[in-house]
Amino acid sequence: MSELPSNAAAAPAFSLTTRDGSSVSFPNNDATGSLLFFFKRDCATCDLTAPLIEVLHRALTPFGLQVIGISQDGAQDTTAVINRHDLSFTVTLDRDLDVSAEYGFDAVPALVLTDTTGKVRYSFEGFTKQDLLALAETAAGGCGASKPTFSNIDELPEHRPGCGSKVHDPDVARRLAVRHGATSLGARRVRVSPAEDPFEFMAAQGLDDGLPVVPPTEERVLAMLKGTTRTPSDVVAHVPPNLAPATVEKVAINAVMAGCRPEYLPVVIAATEAACTEEFNLHGVLATTYFATPVIVVNGPIRRSIGLNCGRNLFGQGFRANATIGRALQLLVRNVGGGKPGDVDMSTLGQPGKFTCCVGEREEVSAWEPLHVERGFAVDTSTVTVFAGEAPRAIRDQLSRTARSLGASMGLCLDTMAHPKIHGMGEVLLVVSPEHARTFEREGYSKADLRARIQEVTARPLRELLPNDECQKGMALGAVPPELLGTDGQPTPAGLDAMLPKFRRDEDILIMVGGGTAGKFSAFLGGWASGTAGSMAVTREITD
Structure with missing residues (x-):
């Protein structure tokens, strides 16, 4: 829902730079008023509106109106818009989209007309001929000028919807949430020097499995958490051998590191719950010198929805869901539970499945009941079975x-x-x-x-x-049935x-x-x- 400042509200102050680095501030007490024009390049409604803002600029700037274009694009794309419409008013770059976010509009173009103190006199987003004419009349009145005329007014549509603001792009929204502290993540933040390779940094901290891991930035972790409805602070399990609490957030962090997509997270969470039960005895699986490692078998509809391989090359490479779900559990055991090779993990030879092992049952080609149905679940229920296997x-x-x-x-x-x-x-x-x-x-x-x-x-x-x-x-002899002795x-x-x-x-x-x-x-x-x-x-x- 749009939160564009309405009449009489105070428009947020800002300072932005132009393409050549010059600083432009709002509000400007030396101006009789300001007209803010938010736009982006790839928007037909912005292209419709930009020449009309140029008309207002040429007509009202001599009377003290400050016209500021605020581009949601980089310098190159902004230059393309300026050249396409021969714009002469000042255009600034909202590089981080902080100003766009603070103004709260859903669509561009967004126009905000203020008085000299920054109080809103008229605002709207998208395009309507009625709003354009009303804004022009209000702007002229505030400057003591005659109402500007538009030569092509009869050719303009009565209404045209705007284009989505870049603020609402998922990646941008996550970055803004992180930058403004609007997250509930509880994990400790670690700053990596720009001069340091983040992959090498993670390896040096002992957080990988011998292969590079994806740096778990706040943006990535927030995106991963979209895969579940559970609260980030919920404790999924206490992970052996250290019995450290694994919250949903910590599971998500390791899922990011493993390369999971958000839709895989519920599978990783369920696998964590299963692996950390007394029956599975994860501490024993880690401490044994044998080959055993958690093997994950997925059943039910979720296999298809996440693209889990159940067919050819079942235990092989080439399928992201299979590769990363099993890896996420292994990383969680290592990074949260402390199960590291040579420390608690004492396997003599190990096996490739200690990197990852996750497969799906190919239920559709079988006349038998699937594994999870035999184990008491409905056929349309999605499950994980965790097995300590070689x-x-x-x-x-x-x-x-x-x-x-x-x-x-x-x-x-x-x-x-x-x-x-x-x-x-x-x-x-x-x-x-x-x-x-x-x-x-x-x-x-x-x-x-x-x-x-x-x-x-x-x-x-x-x-x-x-x-x-x-x-x-x-x-x-201790393994021989006692009735035979x-x-x-x-x-x-x-x-x-x-x-x-x-x-x-x-x-x-x-x-x-x-x-x-x-x-x-x-x-x-x-x-x-x-x-x-x-x-x-x-x-x-x-x-x-």
Whole structure:
């Protein structure tokens, strides 16, 4: 809504410079009045009005009227307007748009006529013939001059709407809000010397992940916060290992650094909530020497609205949403929680997913219930599931034509998770490609059927899983089900023959469909120490 100063109001004082650097101040007590003409180059209504202001200038300046053009453009574009209309009145540059913002108009041209003290006598924005004639008459009366005439008055339209003021351009509005302190950001401000590269500065402060990060300026953070309805000071979670509070603002700052768009912010917030639960055990995921890292799986309508990749090159490069959402969580854990490599993050080898790992399930090509529906959410609800996973491993089967055979192939591959002799494992994420999914679909093979088949083909007698001279790695006695042990704590003869599947429970095999429609390759991501001593996948709804 326009807040252009109206009759009898005091017009804000200002001092601007012309293209050659000369200073022009308002109000001017030496003038009989002032006429302010706000304009920009790319505006047809401004082009209509500018020659009419020139008529007023030529007619009334000899009687003491001060005419000031106030351009919302730079010097080059302003010169183009001056030359196009052969303007001879003084034109100033509102480079930072501070004056335009203070005058509060929505559209240009905006005209403000004042008396010698700066009190408004007439004002309007856009163009109407009636307002032009009334302003001309009022201006002439204030100068003691005759009313100016316009040679083309009959050719002028009765009305023409103005063009949007540059003040309302989103980037400009954010800059103005920051410059005038109209923000509620609570983060500490850090000033970077103009002589210092901001990317190098961020790296020197230890705020990056080894790749350059986007400097989180106030303008960028304010833009990011537009992606959520939550208050910036709301605490999303306490981030391990330091259990530092992560407010919505801090999440937004790290999302900016990661390169997120504002519409990704709700996903990052939900992922943060999920990763910081006791069930997920983020501190343990960080401190382990294993490969585990937060893996984010997105389900529901938001996948499409933010352009999240669910298809070919699923775990690869080239998709901003996938690349930056996972990175934002990793940066948040590092910068807010203190989870830095070599400090709390003690992974022996690490893996590329520690930079980022975020994928979407390709629900549209699957006959199965999506992952989030299995975990208790409606199909049209958007969710994130955060899973402590290692890097994807290949499942190659281009020959199986039956669901049973393909399930066996998958089971044999999954048996290698961590080590073939370690059974009774916790969670694993199985990513079934669309071609493999169609093989199961043709036979009506359900996820439950696939889980049962994997458990069947991975089952081994306990005696084959215990350490021996041939391979000293194997199941520790503490991991053997107690019912298979005798009173001496050793396996009974029957216990040695007991068949143990790879996974502790069928439901620990998390299944999703994803990837390109061509190629009979699936993948699995092994989990880490599931259970009370480890990490469990956590699903959270994504809200605005």
